[in-house]
Amino acid sequence: MGFFQDISPIFKKREIVFIESYKESVDVYTFIFEKEKDLKWKAGQHGVFSILHKTIKKPTRPFSVASAPSESMLKLSMKISDNPSDFKRAMLELKQGMKISMRGPIGPLYIDDNSPSLLIAGGIGITPFRSIVKEIENEGNESANQISLLYIDSKGSFIYKDELNELSKNTSINVSYLTSREDLYKEVDHFSSKYRNTAKYYLGGSKTMVDTITSYLKKKQVFKRNIKKDVFIGYK
Ligand SMILES: Cc1cc2nc3c(=O)[nH]c(=O)nc-3n(C[C@H](O)[C@H](O)[C@H](O)COP(=O)(O)OP(=O)(O)OC[C@H]3O[C@@H](n4cnc5c(N)ncnc54)[C@H](O)[C@@H]3O)c2cc1C
Structure with a gap:
């Protein structure tokens, strides 16, 4: 596309x-x-x-x-x-x-192949990912590959939590709720060391969050072309 x-x-x-x-x-x-x-x-x-x-x-x-x-x-x-x-x-x-x-x-923030996918949502940046994982659950078109959703909110306020928990029971999608950058980086390290550039990385959230994680991924040798992002302008 x-x-x-x-x-x-x-x-x-x-x-x-x-x-x-x-x-x-x-x-x-x-x-x-x-x-x-x-x-x-x-x-x-x-x-x-x-x-x-x-x-x-x-x-x-x-x-x-x-x-x-x-x-x-x-x-x-x-x-x-x-x-x-x-x-x-x-x-x-x-x-x-x-x-x-x-x-x-x-917009370009959609999954268009069967690569392992790491979805990273910062706070209200969860909205596009709710759509993505719900569609996978409803359509039953889970790829054989790994999809993990990392949902970070420093205040621990996770919207859609009941739905996401239910969805991770019904599918092979992993959902992790995180409140600190350190824990997020641990999860990112785990995924990126396993899949590196055979995977795609999807980011949604404030400009600061998206820029910081993009730089982190690049330091981990993830190519720019494997990172798709939506910057939620209007949030710091
Ligand atoms: C692709 C995309 C998807 C989004 N999805 C969501 C979503 O699902 N949920 C959600 O709550 N928000 C989402 N947003 C953000 C949303 O569009 C609003 O900007 C945000 O909700 C703040 O709106 P507001 O009316 O509260 O604040 P505003 O009064 O619009 O602005 C808040 C602050 O941001 C500054 N600002 C506003 N626009 C810009 C700009 N273009 N460039 C630089 N600074 C700016 C303002 O000066 C102000 O200081 C999305 C943004 C994008 C780009």
């Missing part, structure tokens, strides 16, 4: 209908939307969403689609603090039947 195929859906804009929202944790909310029949994406991709029901400055943000293509709805999960941006305030005002717009989904 080439660069243009990964980004060309950005030119298609559609409106999506809000169903419900709920709190996942102290500062994360999930928003569920209807999924139109013709809406297709690859697990791990993101869309670009805009507020329609009121006029705000900067009404548009990218979000990873957290639901799998095989699920019947579109799920977004986002971090919302006590003092949210106008965009997130507007998201919290949505009532059933209201609409936001969506462009995409786009």
Whole structure:
């Protein structure tokens, strides 16, 4: 799949209908939307969403689609603090039947071969990986190769934890919950010493987290071409 195929859906804009929202944790909310029949994406991709029901400055943000293509709805999960941006305030005002717009989904963060895969999620960076592992579980298309998900959150606040635990029972996907960089590096060392450049490495999270782990992987002789990443702009 080439660069243009990964980004060309950005030119298609559609409106999506809000169903419900709920709190996942102290500062994360999930928003569920209807999924139109013709809406297709690859697990791990993101869309670009805009507020329609009121006029705000900067009404548009990218979000990873957290639901799998095989699920019947579109799920977004986002971090919302006590003092949210106008965009997130507007998201919290949505009532059933209201609409936001969506462009995409786009982006390169999807698994497209049978290489062993190390998925590394920092905090809210878990969203694209929920989609990826859920799709593998639903479709039963586990490759014979190893898939490990390392989920790091320094506060130990792991959204989707029950679901991920269930999923790791049903599949051969390993899920590790980590709260320190040291533990993360141990897991990365273990995986990269075993598979090195026969594996692919997928990173999602803040710029600091993604940059730090990218440098670490490069020090471990992992080639740049084997690292795919989504930098969640807007988080430090
Ligand atoms: C591919 C992708 C997927 C994402 N998926 C998710 C997701 O699933 N869940 C989630 O919660 N967030 C996700 N994000 C981040 C999301 O788009 C928002 O940026 C983030 O939620 C912060 O939004 P906000 O409205 O709270 O803060 P904002 O008010 O938008 O910004 C917070 C801070 O970031 C700075 N900032 C904002 N945009 C930029 C920029 N372009 N460059 C540099 N600094 C900037 C602002 O100046 C401000 O200081 C994703 C981002 C990308 C690129």
